[in-house]
Amino acid sequence: MKSAIIYYSYSGNTRKVALFLRDYLDKEGLVRMIELNAMDESPNFFGQAQRAFFRKEAEIENTDFDLSGFDMVCFGTPVWAFGPAPAMNTYLNRCFGLENKSAVMFTTYGSGTGNNHCLNIMENIAKSKGASLIRSFSISRFKIKDNEFVLRAFNSVL
Secondary structure: OOEEEEEOOOOOHHHHHHHHHHHHHOOOOOEEEEEOOEOOOOOOHHHHHHHHHOOOOOOEOOOOOEOOOOOEEEEEEEEEOOEEOHHHHHHHHHOEOOOOOEEEEEEEEOOOOOHHHHHHHHHHHHHHOOOOEEEEEEEEOOOOOOHHHHHHHHHOOO
16 A cells, blocks of 8 residues: 655654654555645744644645545644644645545644644545545654554554
C-alpha cells in the first residue's frame, strides 16, 4: 500500500509520531513523508495561537498537493488554539486527489483542550474532498516517546 504522511511540527513532537508511523508502515519503501514548513510563522505563542484559532493559512514552501497516487494518507498536526496549525490548514485546503482514499488524522497535544475540535476540522475537510474512510487518533506530549502507546493508538484506527 502506497502511503503519504503529511505533517507539521513546531516543537518536534508531531515529527516524532510521523517518523514512528513511517518506520512502522514503510516495509517496502512505499511511504512518502511531506514535512510542511511555514515560511511566515509567528515567532511568539500568542501570534501562532491567534492564527490557528481563526483557521488562517500559512505560506508554506513549495510542496506537492496532489495525493492521487496514494492509497492511504496520514495528516499530522499539533493542536493550536482548538485547531490545526496554520501550515496544516493550508495543506488541507489546497490538497486534491483524496477521492476514495483512506485518511488518518493524528494530533499531538499538551493539555488536550480543543483536541476533538481540531480532529473534527481535519476530518470534515477530508470528507469534503472525497476521502472514503477517515480515522483519527491523538498522542499527548507525555506519550510521544512511548512507541508501544503510539503503535496501539495507530493500530486502533486501522
